[in-house]
Amino acid sequence: MTGLHITAARPASWLLDMDWHTPLAEWPREVVSSLPRGLSRHVVRYAEVAGNVLAVKEIEESLASHEYQILHRLQRTDLPTVEPIAVISGRQTLDGEPLPAALVTRHLHFSLPYRSLLQQRMSPTRLRRVLDSLAVLLVRLHLAGVYWGDVSLSNTLFRRDAGEYAAYFVDAETARIYPELSDGQRDYDVDLARVNIIGELMDLQSGGVLPDDYDVVDIGEHTVHRYQELWNDLTAKQVIDVSNRWELDQRIRRLNELGFDVGEMAIDTQEGVLTVQPRIVDAGHYRRQIHDLTGLSVEEKQAQRLLNDIETYRATTGPMLPLSTVAARWLAEVFAPTIAAIPPHMRAKLEPAQVFHEILEHRWYLSEKAGKDVSTEDAVADYIASQLAERADEERVLNYPDPV
Structure with missing residues (x-):
């Protein structure tokens, strides 16, 4: 390990167990996890070490340090980003040949790069919802004074959020943080988003992932319109x-x-x-509410759905009780038993809050079909058999093609 320099906010001895003397492209199959990856100009590998699933990117040292610092600052502001773990510099082969530095981040569980997400043959409406989440992410970054400089689907990860999606900032090589962004900086980011997104969608269309009749230019322009609408709602006089x-x-x-x-x-x-x-x-209006009431950490739309269910539970069990009391009972009597009913071998398919949302949706569907109220227990059993059993695991999305 002579010559290695590790910069980490929380030093971990297991970082020393990784093979930093071998180029990432040559890491052996047994240490590399098969996880979906977006397009990247750098070599990226996923590895599991001491129970931690890590994303490792080879990159020039100054860029690695810059990206690490940007991600670390954004983590402290509760913006949706991946968690930076360390920068490894001073790498060299056993023969003494220098190697690029490595940026190590923690894999975001239950997240998908856009290529994996869009392989599910989305309708144009649902595709627009994915792009809506990217527009929301860009607005949040701009409000915080973050200039992205490389906005694209490839540099974003997505997680399910009830019937919507939540976008996470991944690639911060070109990002800069200012006290406030100028209109020109925002406009450049937004125009870059439009160009890159349309190009990425055209690439998917040429590869047969998106149908030929999808107007990808119109869909890409939708992101710009959504950004402008949201920015005006949040900032206009x-x-x-x-x-x-x-x-x-x-x-x-x-x-x-x-x-x-x-x-x-x-x-x-x-x-x-x-x-x-x-x-x-x-x-994070609803996320904070649900966390304060229940301790659950969920996405925004999931939180809104859970709060609605708590209010429904309150109306039927104790309308005069404080919401905090009702929420504690709901957590113990409704949410926890529902999640516990999911077989252990299926719990890597979806996050608990997403499972709960889908069970509520499924119960509504079954009740409408039956013309009467279907119990939660029956809805859970039918959902597991008819819906969840066929879903792929999304915690780590295994059985993806080997890294190249």
């Missing part, structure tokens, strides 16, 4: 007549529905009108 102050509450509720909390607003009064503009907007 709004002029309100003083007598219609309810419109201010309405805007706050609308932002909450989009999953954002408004931490501060600038309100100017003049000649009978209010000029309102959000100053501090933070994502």
Whole structure:
């Protein structure tokens, strides 16, 4: 291990057990996990070490250090990114030949690169939902002063979020963090997103993954429109007549529905009108609520669905009880037993919150079909047999083609 230098926020001795003297392209099959990968200009390998599933990327040392620092800063702000583990520099072969540095990040469980996700033959509507999540991610980064510089589907990971998707920032080589972005910086990122996404979708279409009749240019442009709509909702000034102050509450509720909390607003009064503009907007409105009530860490739409189920449970069991009390009972009497009913060998297929959401959807479908209310127990049994059993594992998405 002579010459190795390891930079890690949480030093772990198991990093020393990895073969840093061998180029990643030559790592033996037995240490490489078969996980789906997006396109990358660098050699990337996944490995399981001491129970940790890691993504390892060979990259020039200054870029590795830069990306590590960017990801580390974004982790502290609760933005959706992969977790940086370490930068390994000073690598060389046993013959003394220098090797590139390695950036080590933790694999994001239950995440999929876009190629794996879109191989499921999505409808244009569902494909737009995937792109919506990328637009939301880009807005969140821009609100935090992050200039991406290389926006694309390839540099993003996606997780299921109830009926929607949540996008995660992966590749930070070109990213920069500023106190605030200029309109020009934002426009460049957005235009780059449009060009790259359309190109990536065209590539999938030429490879037969997307049907020929999909208008991929229109679908790609949708991301730009979604970004602009969301950015305006979150940042634009709004002029309100003083007598219609309810419109201010309405805007706050609308932002909450989009999953954002408004931490501060600038309100100017003049000649009978209010000029309102959000100053501090933070994502994760429902995620924070469900975590405070139950301790569960879930995606935003999943959290919204769980909160709705808690309110339904409250209405039927104790409408006068505090929500915190009802949530604790719901967790013990509804959520936990439902998840426990999933056979152990099927628990790597989907996250618990996603399974719960799909069971609720399945129960509604069965009840409508039967013309009567179907019990949760019956819905769980039917869902496992008819839906979950046929799903592939998504925790690590095994049996993917070998890395190249």
